[in-house]
């Protein structure tokens with residue numbers, strides 16, 4: 279469902295990703311490693327946001343470099359920061375993502391919105407939302423299009439206790455039939471989700 283072969287990425291003279299290989303069947307995975315080692319870089323490459331220098335990524339057997347649209351329709355990516363247009367409302371953001379994913383907002387997505395307690399915020403401009411509310415909106419948007427691969431960078435950051443518990447339940451449910459690949463420093467969160475820990479260093483060719 280998620281396959282990575284020989285992925286390399288450098289910034290200037292510094293090689294961050296060294297021949298990364300990875301194959302994930304449906305389930306929850308927590309990418310762990312020290313600050314600055316390259317976890318976010320790897321997630322950006324897996325999401326097709328940052329092109330690798332070499333190597334390839336497959337999402338549901340669609341190679342990101344050969345069939346980027348087909349591959350991206352099957353994945354969802356939520357970065358740690360919230361790159362949301364400040365002038366659109368919560369509803370408009372969800373509609374925008376659904377349009378980009380060529381799908382409708384299903385009852386399942388509306389249930390995720392409701393479980394995060396977002397219904398009362400949908401008419402609010404994103405720029406007027408708190409950071410935690412923006413984060414919940416962005417996470418809820420990751421359910422749009424029923425992706426087979428979810429790439430979430432520090433998803434529990436900034437969430438209150440209720441939202442944290444909702445996220446744990448949602449990820450447990452989603453990981454039954456999708457790859458949930460999460461970067462996090464939060465060991466308790468990974469345990470609650472039932473995630474398999476993946477040490478970043480173990481993926482590097484020269485370990």
Ligand SMILES: Nc1ncnc2c1ncn2[C@@H]1O[C@H](COP(=O)(O)OP(=O)(O)OP(=O)(O)O)[C@@H](O)[C@H]1O
Nearest residue numbers: 289290294311312313314315316317318319320461
């Ligand atoms: N666009 C970029 N240009 C140059 N260097 C970058 C760029 N993006 C990231 N880096 C560098 O690559 C290294 C890995 O960064 P990355 O954000 O992937 O680490 P991380 O493991 O996610 O860290 P953290 O746990 O702190 O979030 C860092 O040294 C960072 O400064």
